[in-house]
Amino acid sequence: MLSIVGLSKRHPGALRPLFSELRFAIGTGEVVALVGESGVGKSTLLNCIAGLELADAGEIRVGPDALDMLRLDETARAALRATRIGFVFQAFHVLPTLTVAQNIAIPLLLSGVTPAEHPARIESLLLRVGLAGFGPRWPATLSGGELQRVAIARALVHRPALILADEPTGNLDPRTADEVLTVLLERVRDQHAGALIVTHSQHVAQCCDRILTLTPDGLE
Ligand SMILES: Nc1ncnc2c1ncn2[C@@H]1O[C@H](COP(=O)(O)OP(=O)(O)OP(=O)(O)O)[C@@H](O)[C@H]1O
Ligand SMILES: [Mg+2]
Numbered sequence: 001m002l003s004i005v006g007l008s009k010r011h012p013g014a015l016r017p018l019f020s021e022l023r024f025a026i027g028t029g030e031v032v033a034l035v036g037e038s039g040v041g042k043s044t045l046l047n048c049i050a051g052l053e054l055a056d057a058g059e060i061r062v063g064p065d066a067l068d069m070l071r072l073d074e075t076a077r078a079a080l081r082a083t084r085i086g087f088v089f090q091a092f093h094v095l096p097t098l099t100v101a102q103n104i105a106i107p108l109l110l111s112g113v114t115p116a117e118h119p120a121r122i123e124s125l126l127l128r129v130g131l132a133g134f135g136p137r138w139p140a141t142l143s144g145g146e147l148q149r150v151a152i153a154r155a156l157v158h159r160p161a162l163i164l165a166d167e168p169t170g171n172l173d174p175r176t177a178d179e180v181l182t183v184l185l186e187r188v189r190d191q192h193a194g195a196l197i198v199t200h201s202q203h204v205a206q207c208c209d210r211i212l213t214l215t216p217d218g219l220e
Contacts, residue, residue: 001161001194002026002049003066007058009041009048018044022058022219024212026162026194031185033205034198036214042198043090045214046164049196050085051077063161082110086155086193088165088184092147094139100126100150101135107158125153129183145176149183156187163188163195169204181207 003025010017018041026032034042047053049060051069060069063084069077086107094103104122113121126132129149139147148168155163168184169177181204188195197208205211213220 001028001030001063002196003059003061004049005059005061007045007048007055007060009044009053009055011044017056019214019218024219026196028192028194029189030210031188031195031197031208033208033211034196034214035200035205035211038200040214040216042214043166046087046166046196046198049162050087050164051081082107083112083158084161086158086160086163088148088151088155088163088168090167090170092151094142094147094150094154096139098139099135100131100137100139100142103139103150104135104154104157107154107160111158113158121157122153125157128187129153130179145172145180148172148176148180152180152184152187156191156193159191159193161193163193165195165197167198167200169199169201174203177201177204 005023007022008017008020036042044053048055055070058070061067062069062080067080069080072080101122104125105118108118108121122135126134129152131146131149142150152168165184169180172180185207197204199205
């Protein structure tokens with residue numbers, strides 16, 4: 001679902017590369033934790049994989065057809081991101097002026113799923129993340145854990161091959177964090193996707209299939 005070869009990134013003006021010559025892969029149904037000290041480059045790596053930031057060199061092959069994010073023009077990159085990738089942001093990024101259902105519909109609109117299919121897809125995902133009936137509600141009326149589950153539903157609704165999650169349980173109490181993580185892991189495995197989850201939590205990392213540690217010298 002993801003294959004990274006020789007990936008390097010240096011921010012403009014920085015003295016040394018944040019990372020260079022990274023190499024790893026994520027298989028079907030595999031959930032990989034990405035850990036490492038603050039500032040080491042985990043979010044930058046996720047953004048590069050999603051094509052939100054441009055890496056300087058390397059290959060980023062995504063999905064069953066293994067399209068290389070770095071060899072595509074901007075339009076094709078956006079299309080690859082919209083159809084193949086689901087992103088869970090650290091701060092949820094659930095839009096306050098859209099209902100829960102409208103928030104979850106965004107990736108369906110971007111990836112061109114027929115509108116007639118939207119309600120059923122949204123309802124079934126809301127059910128799976130334990131939020132049945134929440135569709136018409138406004139985000140402001142949801143708890144932090146509920147918002148994070150909306151963000152997870154939104155990352156999964158278009159059935160992406162790859163899910164990238166940046167501290168998806170960072171703002172949650174341990175019990176809610178566990179629930180959110182369980183939903184995420186189940187969905188990734190059911191949908192035969194792959195996932196890369198950035199986390200500072202040892203517990204979250206240990207629930208994943210494999211742990212990658214990003215250090216200034218590379219991946220361990
Ligand atoms: N656009 C940018 N230009 C210059 N430097 C940047 C830019 N974006 C990030 N950085 C720097 O790159 C380093 C890595 O940042 P990044 O956000 O990837 O770290 P992180 O591992 O996700 O940290 P945390 O665990 O705190 O979220 C930091 O020192 C940051 O200041
Ligand atoms: Mg980060």
